[in-house]
Amino acid sequence: xxxxxxxxxVGATGVVGSTFLKVLxxxxxxxxxxxxxxxxxxxxxxLPFKGKEYVVEELTENSFDKPIDIALFSAGGGxxxxxxxIAASKGVVVVDNSSQWRMDPEVPLVVPEVNxxxxxxxxxxxxxxxxxxxxxxxxxxxxxxxxxIKRVIYSTYQAVSGSGVKGISDLKNGLEGKDxxxxxxxxxxxxxxxxxxxxxxxxxxxKEEMKMINETHKILGDDDIKVxxxxxxxxxxxxxxxxxxxxxxxxxxxxxxxxxxxxxxGVVLQDDVENNVYPLALDAAGTDPxxxxxxxxxxxxxxxxxxxxVADNIRKGAATxxxxxxxxxxxxxxx
Amino acid sequence: xxxxxxxxxVGATGVVGSTFLKVLxxxxxxxxxxxxxxxxxxxxxxLPFKGKEYVVEELTENSFDKPIDIALFSAGGGxxxxxxxIAASKGVVVVDNSSQWRMDPEVPLVVPEVNxxxxxxxxxxxxxxxxxxxxxxxxxxxxxxxxxIKRVIYSTYQAVSGSGVKGISDLKNGLEGKDxxxxxxxxxxxxxxxxxxxxxxxxxxxKEEMKMINETHKILGDDDIKVxxxxxxxxxxxxxxxxxxxxxxxxxxxxxxxxxxxxxxGVVLQDDVENNVYPLALDAAGTDPxxxxxxxxxxxxxxxxxxxxVADNIRKGAATxxxxxxxxxxxxxxx
Numbered sequence: 058x059x060x061x062x063x064x065x066x067v068g069a070t071g072v073v074g075s076t077f078l079k080v081l082x083x084x085x086x087x088x089x090x091x092x093x094x095x096x097x098x099x100x101x102x103x104l105p106f107k108g109k110e111y112v113v114e115e116l117t118e119n120s121f122d123k124p125i126d127i128a129l130f131s132a133g134g135g136x137x138x139x140x141x142x143i144a145a146s147k148g149v150v151v152v153d154n155s156s157q158w159r160m161d162p163e164v165p166l167v168v169p170e171v172n173x174x175x176x177x178x179x180x181x182x183x184x185x186x187x188x189x190x191x192x193x194x195x196x197x198x199x200x201x202x203x204x205x206i207k208r209v210i211y212s213t214y215q216a217v218s219g220s221g222v223k224g225i226s227d228l229k230n231g232l233e234g235k236d237x238x239x240x241x242x243x244x245x246x247x248x249x250x251x252x253x254x255x256x257x258x259x260x261x262x263x264k265e266e267m268k269m270i271n272e273t274h275k276i277l278g279d280d281d282i283k284v285x286x287x288x289x290x291x292x293x294x295x296x297x298x299x300x301x302x303x304x305x306x307x308x309x310x311x312x313x314x315x316x317x318x319x320x321x322x323g324v325v326l327q328d329d330v331e332n333n334v335y336p337l338a339l340d341a342a343g344t345d346p347x348x349x350x351x352x353x354x355x356x357x358x359x360x361x362x363x364x365x366x367v368a369d370n371i372r373k374g375a376a377t378x379x380x381x382x383x384x385x386x387x388x389x390x391x392x
Numbered sequence: 393x394x395x396x397x398x399x400x401x402v403g404a405t406g407v408v409g410s411t412f413l414k415v416l417x418x419x420x421x422x423x424x425x426x427x428x429x430x431x432x433x434x435x436x437x438x439l440p441f442k443g444k445e446y447v448v449e450e451l452t453e454n455s456f457d458k459p460i461d462i463a464l465f466s467a468g469g470g471x472x473x474x475x476x477x478i479a480a481s482k483g484v485v486v487v488d489n490s491s492q493w494r495m496d497p498e499v500p501l502v503v504p505e506v507n508x509x510x511x512x513x514x515x516x517x518x519x520x521x522x523x524x525x526x527x528x529x530x531x532x533x534x535x536x537x538x539x540x541i542k543r544v545i546y547s548t549y550q551a552v553s554g555s556g557v558k559g560i561s562d563l564k565n566g567l568e569g570k571d572x573x574x575x576x577x578x579x580x581x582x583x584x585x586x587x588x589x590x591x592x593x594x595x596x597x598x599k600e601e602m603k604m605i606n607e608t609h610k611i612l613g614d615d616d617i618k619v620x621x622x623x624x625x626x627x628x629x630x631x632x633x634x635x636x637x638x639x640x641x642x643x644x645x646x647x648x649x650x651x652x653x654x655x656x657x658g659v660v661l662q663d664d665v666e667n668n669v670y671p672l673a674l675d676a677a678g679t680d681p682x683x684x685x686x687x688x689x690x691x692x693x694x695x696x697x698x699x700x701x702v703a704d705n706i707r708k709g710a711a712t713x714x715x716x717x718x719x720x721x722x723x724x725x726x727x
Contacts (some may be wrong), residue, residue, distance in 0.1 A: 208692055212547035212635040214585045214624065232567055243668035250549045250626060250633045250673055252686050252700045257665040261646075261688035283692035287635040287700065289549065291585060292627050298585045300547035300622040302637070311596075330592040333578035338585050351587050353596035357543055357618035365587045365622065 061089040068132030069093035076376040145181025170323040188374030195347040205306030208283040214298035296338035305360040336367035403467030404428035411711035480516025505658040523709030530682040540641030543618035549633040631673035640695040671702035
């Protein structure tokens with residue numbers, strides 16, 4: 058669009074919401090007017106943004122009566138279920154961070170480095186994928202394009218910030234030895250690994266695992282890719298790490314994989330094991346790239362590959378990806 | 393043997409060594425005389441054991457001149473390389489916890505629930521497998537026997553106690569925010585996941601990963617099983633967790649897998665996801681079983697299975713397994 062857009066940030070006071078603000082500032086996202094919205098509980102709070110102070114508005118059915126072009130939603134599935142269609146019906150394009158609309162065939166699910174073209178067919182809602190899926194997609198896309206992907210096995214090492222303030226609080230309390238009731242988890246997370254993210258489904262997989270499987274198909278646009286996942290919460294505050302085992306369709310030279318990732322969009326190659334260089338959660342925290350390393354042939358299968366993929370789950374896994382979607386959206390939005 | 397054996401514990405003052413003492417006491421391991429040995433640095437230290445106090449002897453070339461039947465070694469590869477053959481040459485059977493002899497074709501590598509028969513052909517040294525391998529073997533053996541195993545993909549979540557006191561210290565210092573130099577790791581472990589255990593080898597795998605691959609073949613007695621591994625240190629003090637993806641040879645019913653593990657030696661089945669029951673590092677710590685849960689079909693391949701396996705790496709992963717070997721050994725040793 059040729060004018061500056063009017064923006065709304067819905068759920069502006071949560072962990073992801075506050076990172077939305079930070080990333081919007083950093084990337085100097087253009088806007089004419091910006092509105093911050095949240096539940097009644099958080100309404101009235103004051104938020105500093107780009108040197109000014111904004112008062113958080115209560116999100117209501119009338120919030121989108123004013124002219125808004127893009128709304129960044131990060132307020133949970135229930136809020137998105139109710140308010141995203143209202144916003145869309147009033148001409149707003151919603152970029153939604155919840156899982157509510159991701160698998161809706163009418164809603165594009167987008168990682169800008171992977172399937173930016175899907176933004177164009179949006180009908181008012183664009184879904185931001187699950188955090189653990191996003192970073193995997195940035196890693197898998199160049200492999201898919203060059204070699205084709207037959208099968209993927211994910212094992213994840215996910216940070217507590219993915220559970221919002223409650224997850225962070227559970228880990229902090231645990232590490233400090235405080236005997237506080239758990240807020241986010243069924244079991245203590247300090248000193249523990251919980252193979253349990255989101256709720257369990259009937260087939261024994263968690264919803265998080267099913268998200269990784271289903272969203273991989275949708276984003277890569279190929280339901281024939283075989284995918285399985287084990288998702289695990291680890292006592293780490295920021296950044297998800299992933300052990301990804303991949304079976305490619307075509308043969309490869311391992312040097313070509315290094316070269317491919319060196320030049321892949323959104324990727325930083327960190328693989329110099331002689332000097333102990335490989336992706337690390339602590340290093341990724343607060344940054345936007347997807348870090349890839351520990352690249353090596355899996356000798357247990359034809360065309361097998363093991364990689365280790367790390368990204369900040371709140372930035373590339375949520376806020377940054379959503380804002381990148383909004384940036385792409387600006388190119389296709391009409392005035 | 394019909395009389396009580398004479399026992400030596402070599403490396404009695406380390407993390408594993410002190411657990412040797414605890415487990416020997418708990419299991420009321422029979423002995424006539426017991427000797428505790430360590431490097432010159434630790435010699436002279438006093439160790440309480442079964443209500444008595446023992447003085448740690450310095451390990452020398454003459455340490456095995458006295459009549460000793462079984463020596464439990466946990467003093468590092470260098471010490472085992474030098475002293476295990478000396479002990480063996482004097483009629484001692486060494487149960488060695490280091491990686492020094494594991495892949496030697498003249499040395500059995502034993503998990504008592506899996507391949508106790510290999511104890512019989514020992515020539516004076518029996519190797520205790522790598523911690524992360526042991527628990528995986530206890531889980532894989534019943535599957536191998538009933539269905540055959542085609543391929544295994546390990547992703548591990550390993551505790552710092554596997555690096556001894558230095559690893560524990562690195563995590564403690566990190567969690568307490570102390571700016572101490574790292575002793576065990578190339579990078580901070582607090583709040584981090586390190587895809588780096590033991591040194592890197594030329595093919596890009598770590599030694600730990602190659603141990604899991606090679607030891608799986610040797611213990612299961614089948615070099616045709618395809619295996620790959622990604623081994624990761626996590627900020628957990630005790631117990632290794634493992635995400636294991638398995639491709640079986642024959643078809644299975646998922647209920648039969650539950651039944652199989654319910655009755656498998658050394659296994660505790662913990663799989664009731666509706667009630668948030670699954671294996672956890674904190675629960676396994678200080679206990680001897682291998683806990684298996686998150687059992688579910690991997691729909692991405694024929695006869696595919698995902699499981700989550702947790703055990704105390706210092707107990708079943710080291711001391712307990714070694715002492716179980718010694719217990720089996722007593723049955724076959726001649727007077």
